[in-house]
Amino acid sequence: MNATDFIVLRDDLQQCKVIETQLPDAATLPPDTLLVKVTRFALTANNITYAVVGDQLKYWELFPAPEGYGNIPVWGFGEVIASMHPGVAVGEMLFGYFPMATHLVIEATDVSKRGLRDGAAHRQSVAPVYNAYARVSVDPAFAGRQGDYQALLRPLFMLSFLVDDFLAEQDFCGARSILLSSASSKTAFGLAHLVHTQRPGIRVVGLTSAGNVDFVKSLGCYDEIVTYDRITSLPATEPVAYVDMAGSSSLRETLHRHFGAQMKYSGQIGLTHRGRRPDEPALPGAKPTRFFAPDQIRKRAKEWGPGGVEQRFGAAWAEFAPRLPAWLEVIERRGPAAVREAYLDTLNGRIPPNQGLILSLAE
Numbered sequence: 442m443n444a445t446d447f448i449v450l451r452d453d454l455q456q457c458k459v460i461e462t463q464l465p466d467a468a469t470l471p472p473d474t475l476l477v478k479v480t481r482f483a484l485t486a487n488n489i490t491y492a493v494v495g496d497q498l499k500y501w502e503l504f505p506a507p508e509g510y511g512n513i514p515v516w517g518f519g520e521v522i523a524s525m526h527p528g529v530a531v532g533e534m535l536f537g538y539f540p541m542a543t544h545l546v547i548e549a550t551d552v553s554k555r556g557l558r559d560g561a562a563h564r565q566s567v568a569p570v571y572n573a574y575a576r577v578s579v580d581p582a583f584a585g586r587q588g589d590y591q592a593l594l595r596p597l598f599m600l601s602f603l604v605d606d607f608l609a610e611q612d613f614c615g616a617r618s619i620l621l622s623s624a625s626s627k628t629a630f631g632l633a634h635l636v637h638t639q640r641p642g643i644r645v646v647g648l649t650s651a652g653n654v655d656f657v658k659s660l661g662c663y664d665e666i667v668t669y670d671r672i673t674s675l676p677a678t679e680p681v682a683y684v685d686m687a688g689s690s691s692l693r694e695t696l697h698r699h700f701g702a703q704m705k706y707s708g709q710i711g712l713t714h715r716g717r718r719p720d721e722p723a724l725p726g727a728k729p730t731r732f733f734a735p736d737q738i739r740k741r742a743k744e745w746g747p748g749g750v751e752q753r754f755g756a757a758w759a760e761f762a763p764r765l766p767a768w769l770e771v772i773e774r775r776g777p778a779a780v781r782e783a784y785l786d787t788l789n790g791r792i793p794p795n796q797g798l799i800l801s802l803a804e
């Protein structure tokens with residue numbers, strides 16, 4: 442039996458293709474190995490960022506591809522179609538990190554009632570979260586359309602949750618407004634929603650492109666929306682905290698020079714605009730720093746104890762998730778040609794922000 446993989450040229454992400462690879466014979470799988478059919482996965486700008494930093498953060502190591510190419514990791518669902526692990530049955534549904542492919546072989550380890558890990562040697566250089574699979578067959582929150590929203594947003598909302606928690610703990614570094622670039626992105630509006638609903642006294646300002654203003658307005662969680670060409674019209678007299686999803690050096694420089702010492706925090710999260718210059722000058726105001734989610738998780742895991750992060754995150758997600766159908770339409774696409782088109786549209790910023798792509802390489 443053959444598998445289908447979607448791969449991209451690592452140093453030119455516009456070049457992509459579909460290849461066929463040979464699947465191992467189910468009967469000869471080594472002990473504890475699972476053969477998983479990837480049934481559906483989400484694709485957003487976040488996955489493009491995985492590709493952009495694939496070498497640096499070792500994402501390319503997760504799902505090996507032919508020389509020079511990479512298979513971009515995606516969040517989604519897989520069904521176990523063959524199992525050599527006594528604790529995992531054929532037909533089980535897993536949620537986690539998959540390749541853009543029809544199949545994945547997993548070396549099941551740390552199998553518990555709620556999940557398992559892929560113990561494959563080539564996957565161990567990334568944070569543990571990327572090798573963990575939740576067993577979701579009997580969890581209604583992961584079924585049908587609810588499952589699509591989980592794939593589209595849950596991993597992103599974890600970042601929104603952690604940034605909100607970090608900033609609140611620092612009392613927003615003295616700022617009374619938070620500025621979010623790529624305000625239309627799922628990660629940004631998750632954070633905007635948390636600050637808007639939980640942090641009285643903090644104004645949420647969304648920075649976005651002209652074409653996305655209406656969508657950002659419709660979310661109702663930004664107090665003010667400013668297009669990128671008008672950011673210097675913001676009053677520079679009040680202290681602000683900047684949370685950057687766009688990753689544009691020129692935007693960051695303009696904001697820092699405009700706000701000067703009033704720029705109290707400058708956190709680098711995303712790269713949606715892929716406009717980072719390697720030679721960024723020193724800027725006035727707070728020093729731009731990369732927000733590293735695993736650090737905040739580790740800190741809170743220690744302080745909140747076992748299950749503390751999951752419990753608080755679960756409560757935040759339960760409040761957020763029911764709002765999603767009003768904001769995001771799920772668009773399903775199947776087959777190699779549709780996946781290729783969806784990938785190139787995502788890479789080139791052609792997906793309207795009110796659409797969430799759920800894809801499958803199987804026809």
Ligand SMILES: NC(=O)c1ccc[n+]([C@@H]2O[C@H](COP(=O)([O-])OP(=O)(O)OC[C@H]3O[C@@H](n4cnc5c(N)ncnc54)[C@H](OP(=O)(O)O)[C@@H]3O)[C@@H](O)[C@H]2O)c1
Binds near residue numbers: 490623687791
């Ligand atoms: N560090 C972490 O741990 C972490 C975790 C989660 C997310 N993130 C990052 O947060 C960012 C947002 O991810 P997401 O999945 O939430 O994004 P998304 O929902 O797919 O964002 C779509 C928006 O991003 C901007 N955009 C996307 N592609 C573009 C392009 N080619 N050119 C210009 N603008 C483009 C546009 O917003 P505007 O018009 O409003 O700019 C667009 O509406 C990503 O860079 C992601 O990697 C980082």
